[in-house]
Amino acid sequence: MKDYPIEIDDYLSGNMSASEKESFEARLLTDTELSEELKLQQDMQTIYEDQEWVEGNKELLKTTEATQLKTFYQSDEAAALKSTINEVISENRSNSQSKTFWFIGIAASIAVLITVSLFVFKDTNYDELYASYIHLDEIPSLVTRGEDTNKILENAQLLFEEQKYKEATELFTTYHQKEKSIDPLSYIYNGISYVELNKFDKALSQFQLLGDSNTLQAKKANWYKALVYLKQKDKKELIAVLQTIVSDSNAYKYQEAKELLTEID
Known part of the structure; x- marks a missing residue:
C-alpha cells in the first residue's frame, strides 16, 4: 500500500x-x-x-x-x-x-x-x-352566488387569487375596520396573505381572531396556526399546536396533524 x-x-x-x-x-x-x-x-x-x-x-x-x-x-x-x-x-x-x-x-x-x-x-x-399541507382550494369562497357580496371582500379575494398579497391585506384590513359583522373566512384569507408575506405575527393574530370568532370556522384556527409555525420553521410551537389538535379526535385536520407530527419528529 x-x-x-x-x-x-x-x-x-x-x-x-x-x-x-x-x-x-x-x-x-x-x-x-x-x-x-x-x-x-x-x-x-x-x-x-x-x-x-x-x-x-x-x-x-x-x-x-x-x-x-x-x-x-x-x-x-x-x-x-x-x-x-x-x-x-x-x-x-x-x-x-x-x-x-x-x-x-x-x-x-x-x-x-x-x-x-x-x-x-x-x-x-x-x-x-x-x-x-397548504390547500388553498379548500377555503370556501367569500363570493356567494345569488347574494349581494361586500365589494371590498370580493376585490380582496380577487387580489388574493392573483397572489397580490400585500394589496389583499390592505383591503381585508379596511373591511375589518369598517364592518361590524365580520365574515370569519376573511381572517383565513388575510392570515394566509400575511404568511406569504412572511409577516408571521400578523398572520397569527388573524388566526387568533378566527379562533375567537365563535363561529363554525373557529375550529380551523389551530390548524392555520400550525401552518404559520411550519412556514416559520418554529418546531417547538408547531409541535405544541399539533399536539393540541391531536388531543381531540374531532378536531379540524386531526389526521393531517398526526401525520405532520410524525414527519417532523
Missing part, C-alpha cells in the same frame, strides 16, 4: 523540505491517484479545520441555505465537533508509521457532513411540508 496519506499529511501540514515539496508537486502532474487523494484530504480539511467554510461562487453566500450552513458551522456545536476531531487526529499523528489518523479524519469528516446535511435537509423539508 502506498504511503499517500502520510505524504499528503506532511505536504498539507508544511512538514516537507523545499526539495520534497517540489518533488511531490511534480508527481501530482502525472500521478492521478495521488492528485485525487490530495483533493479529498483538502476537502476534508475544509470541513473540520478553521478554513473558509465555503469557496467558489460568492452568490451562494446570499442564499438562505448558505446563511444557515454558515451559522451552524460557527456554532458551539460545530466548534466542539471540530475540536474533538482535531484532538483525536493529533493523538494518532505521534506514530509516524500509523495511518490510523488518516482513516479517523475520513470518519470524522463524514460525521460532520452528515450533521450538516441533516440540518439543511430538515430545513428544506419544512418548505416542502408547508407546500404539501
